[in-house]
Structures are given as structure tokens and as C-alpha cells.
Amino acid sequence: MKKILFLLMFSFLLTACDSNKKVIENNKNVEKVVKNNKSVAIPIDPSVRIGKLPNGITYYIKNNGKPANKVELRLAINAGSILEDEDQLGLAHFMEHMNFNGTKNFKKNELINYLQSIGVKFGADLNAYTGFDETVYILPIPSDDEEKLEKGFQIIEDWAGGALLDGKDIDEERGVVLEEYRSRRGADSRMLENYLPKMMYGSKYAKRLPIGTEENLKTFKHESLRRFFKDWYRPDLMAVIAVGDVDVDKLEAKIKAHFSKIPAVKNPRKREAFSLENHKETFIAIESDKEAPFSQVQLMYKDYKDSKPAKSVAEYRKSIVKSLFAQMINNRLDELRNGEKPPFVYGFSYHGGTYARNRSAYQSVAGTSADGQLNALNALLEESERAKRYGFKKGELARAKKNVLARLEKSFKNKDKNESRRVVGAYINHFLKETPIPGIAWTFDINKKILPTITLEEVNSVIGNFLHDDNRVIIITGPKKVVTEQQVLDALKTVKTKELKAYEDKEVAASLITNEPTMGKIVGLTKNDTLGTKTFILGNGAKVTYKKTDFKNDEVLFTAFSYGGTSLYSIDELKATSFANGALTDAGVNGYSISDMTKMMSGKIARVRPFIGGLSEGFNGSASPKNLEELFQLVHLYFTALNKDDKAFKSSINKSKSFLGNLLASPNFFFQKEMSDFMNAKNPRYIGFPSPEKYDAADYNLAYAKYKERFADAGDFNFYFVGNIDERKLAEFSMKYIACLPGKNTKESYKVSDFRPIKGNHTKIVNKGKDPKSSVQILYQGETEYNKKEALAFKSLGEILGIKLTQKLREEEGGVYSSRTNGNISKMPYGRYSFSVSFPCAPENVEKLKNIVLQEISKIVKDGPTDEDLSKTKKARILNHKESTKRNRYWLNLIKNVDYMKNDIEDATNFENRVNALTKDDIQKVAKKYLTKGYILGILNPEK
Known part of the structure; x- marks a missing residue:
């Protein structure tokens, strides 16, 4: 019966594709499709034009009108540090620098100078990055001026094949690259260099960090860099991506005009694909560095074979199953994090990529206190083992499916409102990794059809393929070694036989609101034609100002404030509560814990975060238009029903202390603290850098009482909404959830301290x-x-x-x-x-x-x-x-x-x-x- 139901459900996902691919059609024999589902191809988004020039350069073009009069250009090169020879360590990245430092049409410094002259900032706009397997150049350019657009294509043409690589320029750039190398040095880089050979065992990835080595950057010969450029900057390894407010035909013509003339390379050097060696051992790397600000545990169960990009609907379906699994196990890890005795500051698990482009792994990561690494390791191991033994519950799967669809629906509704810079990445990855680019319309539609067919049994079976005793790496880092290899091995062994209880999925209420508020009134309406806003004056004195826009179809942003904040606290109150305020909302609202609220909000996109600042208190948040009521409900409850929970508060404080950990061992954090202390030495209201002692001294009772005081008068608040707003609903929710709140007409302001920071020399x-x-x-x-x-x-x-x-x-x-x-x-x-x-x-x-x-x-x-x-x-x-x-x-x-x-x-x-x-x-x-x-x-x- 299950098989028949599955086949019937699967028939709905059949969609038409072009004649060059074997297609799914709604009337096709379903059983044949399921049995031969590898032939059902994931389509390519029809709004993207993809082509290849005779010399081998691939191009991707898409017309996208947001922002207007701008085009995002990218040059992607399928070559990075993994291809460096022994005398070229760091030169893939060095080559990136040289392309900004002298090309055929832009001599030294002319490129940056020209782009600045048309409003393109170096670093913020113009940029590039080098990875193990790729180098990508980034150029946003104005498109409303033909000369500027032409110059943009001239620039990326020069990047593709016009680097001068003058010896004098190379030597002058050494200092800049060495300074970048210097800036990256620290505890994390030192520990990475030590554990990378175990993480990337038996591969070049363990020996080819893109930044290279200081010795080689200082001493490499000019010819080594020129050889890298000659070997790898060639048409068959390049893609040009152009997305923006320009006609597609025009962009294609420019690509052909600029890039067709680059000659193909005869007898090119083979572009190898590198992988990892499998190993029977469990490699354990326990690295410490006195300057490490944070402690972390990472488990990697590496796949035995290289991964291949999903090209069929069947393969895509498997990726959906894995994503559901990841969401559900991470929900459980979040519950642990928010529990009374959190084993880690944060923790998550997923199946995904490693530094090696073609090798994935099941990975679990946790941030811990300096002494809490073993506890976190055990928690990660136990949750994976619990999922393996007992699987997940129906409610967990249902919530995960709702969340997937909610996110995709939001993306689908905003599909014509995405900025070009957010679009180009998908095409870069398609060229470099062959990741599918079917477009959000297809993705949303296929998920709506596939998700109902995915069973709990399928998701529960996933982890069995992830966990294994070989090809496994455990990496533990922090300021000191508090865990031994034997303890790690014991934990790996013990978890298999340890008595674990199945996860209990408690039912939660359908709504955050348990008592319907009494409807208030709108007593006035004002307009501002200059700003295009309207303001409701509510019966309790609160004001709700809004601006309806069409920038995003599925977005409403929200903020609110009332003057006062901690400026109204006495010095003693300020110092007693400052490190408690951030933990107040971790108790949840209306009798519901944070975990309960997460479950209740499944499939709903609405977020609200209260704050108490130095000069004001208020809220920040956002919602999908259809979940605007949930946003209002949260605001209402944060005013009226913030929970008081000593255990939740203590849990939050302990996480903060764990995160703080060894922070001041980091030279940069220590420097900022010392400078702040220096400039505020005579400030009586100066709170200073957090410390375990300050967190321990935080007064929860006082902080909670002051919170209630600051949010006692809703009539003193101004609320603001911008986005795709239904004005009728906004009015209704404003009356129902805000106008009913107490209004005391306090009209407070903030107090200005007499202290002034030091000035002069x-x-x-x-x-x-x-x-x-x-x-x-x-x-x-x-x-x-x-x-x-x-x-x-x-x-x-x-x-x-x-x-x-x-x-x-x-x-x-x-x-x-x-x-x-x-x-x-x-x-x-x-x-x-x-x-x-x-x-x-x-x-x-x-x-x-x-x-x-x-x-x-x-x-x-x-x-x-x-x-x-x-x-x-x-x-x-x-x-x-x-x-x-x-x-x-x-x-x-x-x-x-x-x-x-x-x-x-x-x-x-x-x-x-x-x-x-x-x-x-x-x-x-x-x-x-x-x-x-x-x-x-x-x-x-x-x-x-």
C-alpha cells in the first residue's frame, strides 16, 4: 500500500524539460519513471542563458533589474592553490593580487583609480578570492553608461589573460601579500596547520593552504608566478558571469567580442581533480594554543567515495531527505543548548562538503567552554546515536517539512526582487561544481510535490550510512589540552552501548496566545507625503508608522523604541543588570520555553527580539506578510508575559561564560578591552568587558523587574513597519495586540551622563x-x-x-x-x-x-x-x-x-x-x- 501511495504522490512532480534531456511529463508511466529515475533530469533555469565560446570559455547571462542600472560581473577560474607546484606555494592567491596591479589596458594602480572614479569601491565592491580549487574575481559596474559598461568587460578580459606580471611590480606586491599573511596569523591558523594533515589525510589539500608560506612569498622567482598564470589562466578553465539590468543579447555580444579573441591553449596541462585517501584509523587531533579565544569540538565521518553533483530528480530527492535529517537533529541539539545544563554554547550537525571539493562528510561541531570539550563530544555522539537507534518522531518530520516549504515559499515570492549580487553565486557554483541551477520556481514546485512522499523511515535510515568506525576524524581545539586521546577513544566506544532514552516529542499548543486580548482603538491617522508613510495613533498613545513598498514581495521589517533605556538606571542598577539583560528573553513567553516556541513557529516566518539599550528600549523583527499576526503576538507577549525562569536564566549565563572563555587571550580582543578601559577610566557608568565574575554577579530578579518597568507603558512607544504590508491587517493587528496594552502617558526621555571620554593627546x-x-x-x-x-x-x-x-x-x-x-x-x-x-x-x-x-x-x-x-x-x-x-x-x-x-x-x-x-x-x-x-x-x- 505504501508503495502505491508513494507512486501516486511521485507522479505529481513530473514536469516538462527541453528535448536535449530525458524528460518527465505528467502523463508518463509513473512506474517507469520511478524505476528509471536517473534519467529524469533536473532542468536549468530557462531565464539563464548559458553558452560556450570556441576557445572554451563558458558564460552565464541573466537579466535582473535589481538594482537598476547595475550589472554584476564575475570571472570564475577553475584553478586555485591545489594546483600549485612546490615552488608556487601561495602564488594562486598572489596571482589574484597581480591582476589588480597591472594589466594590458590598466597599468599599475590605474584599475583601482578608474573604478573609484566611477563610484566602485576597492574592497567593498571590487574584490576577489582564492580557494583551494578556484579563483573568483568580483566586479559590480554601472550599466546605464555605455562607456562604463564597456570598461567593465575590458577589465575582466584583462583579468582573464592580460596580466603584465612585471618583475618590479611582483616584488613591490610581496609586501602587501606578506601583510595579509601576517594579519591572518594567530592561534586558529597555527592549530589548523597542525590538524589539517589528519583532516585532509593523504591529499594535497593538507599542504596547499591558499595563503601559502611566508618563506615562499618572500623568495619565489618571478618565473614561478608566470608559469602558474600560463598553466591555469586559460579559456577552458574560465567562466564569465554577467547578471544585471542589461539586455541579455547585449551582454552576450560583449562577452563574445571581448573573450572570443583569447586563444585556446594547445596541449594544456591536465587539470587534475584531487581527492582524499580513506583510512582505517580514527584520527584524533587535540590542539591547544594559549592565545585561542574559543574552544571547539568537531567530528568528521568522511564519505568513502567522492560526491557527484545531483543531476536527476531522484538524486535531488535524496538531498531533500538529508536536509530534513539535518534540520531535525539540529532542532534536538538546539533543545540541548537551551536546556538547564547546556553541554555546549552551540552545536550543529550536517552532511556536507569538506575542504576537498569532491568529498563530503557527516560533521558535528560544537563550541564549548575551555573545560567542556569532553562533555560536548559526548553530547554530539549521543544525539547521533539516539537518532540511529530510535529515529525521529512524526511531529519532528512534519515541522521540518513545514520549515522547508516556508523558506522556499519566501524565496519564490521574492524571485523577481533578488539583487543581482545574490544571484551570481549559483552560476559560479554550477560552473565550478556542477551544482544544479533549476531556479526557485522549479525548486519550490518540486519540493511541494516531493515532501509529502518522504517517509519517516527514509529519514531515519539516513544516519546509518553516515556513522562508521573508520575514515573518521575528531578535532579538538582550545587554549589548553583538557582531553586525552584515550578519553576520546573511550567516548567513541562507550556511546555504542550506553543506555539512551528515546527522544520525547511533547505536543505544544497551536497558538502563542492563550487569552485573546481586548481590542483597542485607532483614534487618529496622519500622513507624510514626503516619506510616503502613514501613522496610526492608538487609543493608549502608541504610534504605529508604516510604509508600504514593493522592494520585496515577502518581507515586512519592524522596529520600535521608547526613550529611556539603561540611562534611567542608577549606577548600581546598571552594573547589577547589564550582564543579565541579554539572558531575559531566553526564558520564553506566556509559559512556553524557547524550545516550545520554536516548535510552535514551525512553518512560520516571524521574528521579534526585545532590547534594552543605553538610551532606549524596544524591539527589532521581521516577518513574511502572511505571518504578520504572529509578529504582533510576539510583541504583545514580550510586553505582557515574559517568563521568569531561574533555570533558563542560569543556562543562558553559563553559555555566555563559556563563550567568553579565553577571549582575552586573543591579542586583538585584549587590545580592544585595554583601549576601552583606558578611555573610560573615569566613567562611573562604564561596565567594561564581560568576565565570569560579572556574569555570576548578574542580578536576575532586578533585571527582570527593570524589564517590566521599561515595558510597562506601551503608550510611550513608536512602532515602525516597512514592506509588503496589507494596510487593513496592519490596522487590525495594531488594535488587537498593541492598542490594548497599558498606556500611562509617561513620555519619558533619556538621561545624559556628565561623563565625557578623554580627548586630546x-x-x-x-x-x-x-x-x-x-x-x-x-x-x-x-x-x-x-x-x-x-x-x-x-x-x-x-x-x-x-x-x-x-x-x-x-x-x-x-x-x-x-x-x-x-x-x-x-x-x-x-x-x-x-x-x-x-x-x-x-x-x-x-x-x-x-x-x-x-x-x-x-x-x-x-x-x-x-x-x-x-x-x-x-x-x-x-x-x-x-x-x-x-x-x-x-x-x-x-x-x-x-x-x-x-x-x-x-x-x-x-x-x-x-x-x-x-x-x-x-x-x-x-x-x-x-x-x-x-x-x-x-x-x-x-x-x-
């Missing part, structure tokens, strides 16, 4: 860490009267200096991999300015690079910025703003801050004019005013 030097690397921070700060024109100029000053420092510190000196600059003038809680510059570098270069920064600041103070740098900054800001205005998040923040920060409504409509009106004199004035009063210098050096 100060120096703090911190010695921490054994790696030969330093960090430098330069900070100008103080009080000022807020002025929106100055604020705009000051922000632009930060971006202008950033352009200069990329040129000076990175390109000319080769002294840094990256630097950060930021200028900000704020009005809350009082007028203040902050301008920061930070960068990592070699200890011996600290003084020289610091002085270069100060010289560049002095030049702007004396002469103002160059016309070129000001123009670059203006174009980048305007381009970014145009794209932001088509996102719900932008509008949510804007309409909130009209009230919260008392911002000028007109700023929403004249931003571009304000930016264009900025002059060199405006920038010079704020530089003179704010960057000539001394600075705070912080330096992190390694221990002597």
Missing part, C-alpha cells in the same frame, strides 16, 4: 601576543554642536582619507593589507565627533606608517582634498545611496530616525543634492576644526 601601548604583528589606532574625538552639513562633510573626509591611505600605505609602501577610516558626527546623546584610522602592520613599521597617516591628514588640513578624491567619494556615496533607497532596511531606519534622532524629513529627498554640493573647502574646514586638537594613539605590539 594620549598614548596607550599594549604588549600582547607572540606573532610578529602590531595594530595601530588613531582616534580624534570630542564634543561639538551637531550640524548636518558638517556631519556629511566629516563622513566624506573619512572616505577621502581612506582612498589616500590605500594608495600610500598599501600600494606605495606595501606596508599594510588594508586600513580603515571613519568620520562621524552624532547628535545623541549629545553632540560629539569621532574620527578613527586603524591598520595592522609589522612592528618595525608602526612609527613610519603612523607618520604617513598623520602627514596625509596634515595635507588635507592645509590644502584640502584633491578634486579627484572628492569626486570619487561623491560618486561612491551617491551610487550607494541610490541602491539603498530600494531596500526596506534603508526606509525603516530613515523613518524611525525622523522621530528617534529628530532628523530632517527633507534629508530623505535631497541627499544627492547635498552630496553634490560638497566642496573641497567644506572638507578642509571640518579637517581643520576636528583633526588639529590632538589624537589618542593606541598601539598593540607583540610581547617582548
Whole structure:
């Protein structure tokens, strides 16, 4: 009977495909399809045009109108560090750098300079990455200007085959790459190098980390890099991807014009596919490093054979079964994490890829306290064993299926609203890994048809193929060795015979609300035509402001605030509650635990998170339009029915303490703590960096009482919604769940502390860490009267200096991999300015690079910025703003801050004019005013 039912259900998933593939048709003999289901091909999304040029270059093209007037270009190369010869360690990545550093049509520094001139930022927009098996170049380009579009294709053509690789340029770039290598050094990298040979046993993956070795980066011969380029940068290993607001035919014509002329390589070097060796042993790697901030346990049950991409519906169906299994076991691990005595800070299991492209593994990972690794290992082993012995419950499977469909439905509804940068990745993976690209319409439809046919027996059988005693690796890392190999082996053996109880799946209520609220009233309605918003005035005094948009079909974003926050707490109250506030909501609401709430929200997309900040309290959240009522219910319950549960609170505190663990052993975390302590030494309300002692001293009773106090008056709150809003439902839910809440007309504000952070000239030097690397921070700060024109100029000053420092510190000196600059003038809680510059570098270069920064600041103070740098900054800001205005998040923040920060409504409509009106004199004035009063210098050096 089950087989007949399965066949009947399976018949619904038959869909038409093109004639080049064996197809499924609704009227096809079902039994034949099931028996020969390998012939049922996963289709390719018809909206994607895929082609191949005579020289072997593959291309993917898709018209996508979001954002408007922009196209995302990618060059994917099926070559990475795994292909390096012994004299080429790190050169796949080095080659990536050289493509930004001199090509046939863009000599040294011209490429970055040109792109900045049209508003494309280096790092934030223009970028690339190198992995074991691939190198991918990233270029977003404006498409509303033919010259810019043409230049974009010229750039990726040069990346494909026009690198100059001049010897002088190679040697000058060594410093930048070595600084990137230096910046990545630390406890994690040292431990990785030790356990990677066991994790990737018997393979080149254990010996080809993309960053390479310091020795080879310093000493490799120019010819080694040129040989890598010659061997692997060739048409048959390349794909060009173009997705954006341009006609597909036009994009195809440009690809053909630019890339057809690259000659195919005769007698190319074989592009090998590398794999792993199987091993009978269980490899155990227990690595420790005193600077490791976190502790972790990882189990890997590696597959015996290389994985192959899913190409048939039958193979796709298997992947759905595995994803259901992963969701269900992770739900159980979440319950453990949220239990009274959590065995780990976080834990999850899945079957998926490893560093080796073609080899997958069943993997379980947990983050632990420094002393909790063995406990976490046992918990992971036991949950997998429990699933193997007893399987899952019907309720678990039903909830997992609902969640899968809910996520897919959201993606399907937003299918025409996705930004191009979120689309290109699928086509890169199709080229590199042959992962299917059927499109969300097919995926959603096929899941609706397949999911009902998947049985509990199928999902329960999955783990039997995952767990085995060989080809297994256990990796334990942390600041100290607290687990022995014998203890790990004992745990692996013991779990097989240990008495374990079957999982109990308790039924939960269908609704979060147990007592229907009394409906309140809307007593007024106002409109703002400039912002396109409407505001309900509720009977209790609360205000609900909303803006209906069409940016996403399945998204509503939400935030709310009321002034006050912890600024209204006494110093003693503040210090007693600050490390308790984050744990309050872990108790759940209305008598339901966090685990209960997760089950009840299965198949529903709605999220709400209360907060108590320094100046206000409120909520952040989001929902699918059809689950907007659940969002309102959660808001109502967080106002009225937050649980008080000592066990849940203690569990949350213990997880926080475990996460904190060895954090201050990390030089970077320690440096930030020391700088913060230094600048707030006289601040009576300064809470400081968390510590186990501070968590232990957290006063739950007081924190809970203060929470109830802060959320006692809903009439003092402003609520904001942006997205695909049903106005009638929004009004109904506002009356039902918010207007009924107590309104006391308190109209509180926040209190401003008398303390002001230090300003002027100060120096703090911190010695921490054994790696030969330093960090430098330069900070100008103080009080000022807020002025929106100055604020705009000051922000632009930060971006202008950033352009200069990329040129000076990175390109000319080769002294840094990256630097950060930021200028900000704020009005809350009082007028203040902050301008920061930070960068990592070699200890011996600290003084020289610091002085270069100060010289560049002095030049702007004396002469103002160059016309070129000001123009670059203006174009980048305007381009970014145009794209932001088509996102719900932008509008949510804007309409909130009209009230919260008392911002000028007109700023929403004249931003571009304000930016264009900025002059060199405006920038010079704020530089003179704010960057000539001394600075705070912080330096992190390694221990002597």
C-alpha cells in the first residue's frame, strides 16, 4: 500500500524539460519513471542563458533589474592553490593580487583609480578570492553608461589573460601579500596547520593552504608566478558571469567580442581533480594554543567515495531527505543548548562538503567552554546515536517539512526582487561544481510535490550510512589540552552501548496566545507625503508608522523604541543588570520555553527580539506578510508575559561564560578591552568587558523587574513597519495586540551622563601576543554642536582619507593589507565627533606608517582634498545611496530616525543634492576644526 501511495504522490512532480534531456511529463508511466529515475533530469533555469565560446570559455547571462542600472560581473577560474607546484606555494592567491596591479589596458594602480572614479569601491565592491580549487574575481559596474559598461568587460578580459606580471611590480606586491599573511596569523591558523594533515589525510589539500608560506612569498622567482598564470589562466578553465539590468543579447555580444579573441591553449596541462585517501584509523587531533579565544569540538565521518553533483530528480530527492535529517537533529541539539545544563554554547550537525571539493562528510561541531570539550563530544555522539537507534518522531518530520516549504515559499515570492549580487553565486557554483541551477520556481514546485512522499523511515535510515568506525576524524581545539586521546577513544566506544532514552516529542499548543486580548482603538491617522508613510495613533498613545513598498514581495521589517533605556538606571542598577539583560528573553513567553516556541513557529516566518539599550528600549523583527499576526503576538507577549525562569536564566549565563572563555587571550580582543578601559577610566557608568565574575554577579530578579518597568507603558512607544504590508491587517493587528496594552502617558526621555571620554593627546601601548604583528589606532574625538552639513562633510573626509591611505600605505609602501577610516558626527546623546584610522602592520613599521597617516591628514588640513578624491567619494556615496533607497532596511531606519534622532524629513529627498554640493573647502574646514586638537594613539605590539 505504501508503495502505491508513494507512486501516486511521485507522479505529481513530473514536469516538462527541453528535448536535449530525458524528460518527465505528467502523463508518463509513473512506474517507469520511478524505476528509471536517473534519467529524469533536473532542468536549468530557462531565464539563464548559458553558452560556450570556441576557445572554451563558458558564460552565464541573466537579466535582473535589481538594482537598476547595475550589472554584476564575475570571472570564475577553475584553478586555485591545489594546483600549485612546490615552488608556487601561495602564488594562486598572489596571482589574484597581480591582476589588480597591472594589466594590458590598466597599468599599475590605474584599475583601482578608474573604478573609484566611477563610484566602485576597492574592497567593498571590487574584490576577489582564492580557494583551494578556484579563483573568483568580483566586479559590480554601472550599466546605464555605455562607456562604463564597456570598461567593465575590458577589465575582466584583462583579468582573464592580460596580466603584465612585471618583475618590479611582483616584488613591490610581496609586501602587501606578506601583510595579509601576517594579519591572518594567530592561534586558529597555527592549530589548523597542525590538524589539517589528519583532516585532509593523504591529499594535497593538507599542504596547499591558499595563503601559502611566508618563506615562499618572500623568495619565489618571478618565473614561478608566470608559469602558474600560463598553466591555469586559460579559456577552458574560465567562466564569465554577467547578471544585471542589461539586455541579455547585449551582454552576450560583449562577452563574445571581448573573450572570443583569447586563444585556446594547445596541449594544456591536465587539470587534475584531487581527492582524499580513506583510512582505517580514527584520527584524533587535540590542539591547544594559549592565545585561542574559543574552544571547539568537531567530528568528521568522511564519505568513502567522492560526491557527484545531483543531476536527476531522484538524486535531488535524496538531498531533500538529508536536509530534513539535518534540520531535525539540529532542532534536538538546539533543545540541548537551551536546556538547564547546556553541554555546549552551540552545536550543529550536517552532511556536507569538506575542504576537498569532491568529498563530503557527516560533521558535528560544537563550541564549548575551555573545560567542556569532553562533555560536548559526548553530547554530539549521543544525539547521533539516539537518532540511529530510535529515529525521529512524526511531529519532528512534519515541522521540518513545514520549515522547508516556508523558506522556499519566501524565496519564490521574492524571485523577481533578488539583487543581482545574490544571484551570481549559483552560476559560479554550477560552473565550478556542477551544482544544479533549476531556479526557485522549479525548486519550490518540486519540493511541494516531493515532501509529502518522504517517509519517516527514509529519514531515519539516513544516519546509518553516515556513522562508521573508520575514515573518521575528531578535532579538538582550545587554549589548553583538557582531553586525552584515550578519553576520546573511550567516548567513541562507550556511546555504542550506553543506555539512551528515546527522544520525547511533547505536543505544544497551536497558538502563542492563550487569552485573546481586548481590542483597542485607532483614534487618529496622519500622513507624510514626503516619506510616503502613514501613522496610526492608538487609543493608549502608541504610534504605529508604516510604509508600504514593493522592494520585496515577502518581507515586512519592524522596529520600535521608547526613550529611556539603561540611562534611567542608577549606577548600581546598571552594573547589577547589564550582564543579565541579554539572558531575559531566553526564558520564553506566556509559559512556553524557547524550545516550545520554536516548535510552535514551525512553518512560520516571524521574528521579534526585545532590547534594552543605553538610551532606549524596544524591539527589532521581521516577518513574511502572511505571518504578520504572529509578529504582533510576539510583541504583545514580550510586553505582557515574559517568563521568569531561574533555570533558563542560569543556562543562558553559563553559555555566555563559556563563550567568553579565553577571549582575552586573543591579542586583538585584549587590545580592544585595554583601549576601552583606558578611555573610560573615569566613567562611573562604564561596565567594561564581560568576565565570569560579572556574569555570576548578574542580578536576575532586578533585571527582570527593570524589564517590566521599561515595558510597562506601551503608550510611550513608536512602532515602525516597512514592506509588503496589507494596510487593513496592519490596522487590525495594531488594535488587537498593541492598542490594548497599558498606556500611562509617561513620555519619558533619556538621561545624559556628565561623563565625557578623554580627548586630546594620549598614548596607550599594549604588549600582547607572540606573532610578529602590531595594530595601530588613531582616534580624534570630542564634543561639538551637531550640524548636518558638517556631519556629511566629516563622513566624506573619512572616505577621502581612506582612498589616500590605500594608495600610500598599501600600494606605495606595501606596508599594510588594508586600513580603515571613519568620520562621524552624532547628535545623541549629545553632540560629539569621532574620527578613527586603524591598520595592522609589522612592528618595525608602526612609527613610519603612523607618520604617513598623520602627514596625509596634515595635507588635507592645509590644502584640502584633491578634486579627484572628492569626486570619487561623491560618486561612491551617491551610487550607494541610490541602491539603498530600494531596500526596506534603508526606509525603516530613515523613518524611525525622523522621530528617534529628530532628523530632517527633507534629508530623505535631497541627499544627492547635498552630496553634490560638497566642496573641497567644506572638507578642509571640518579637517581643520576636528583633526588639529590632538589624537589618542593606541598601539598593540607583540610581547617582548
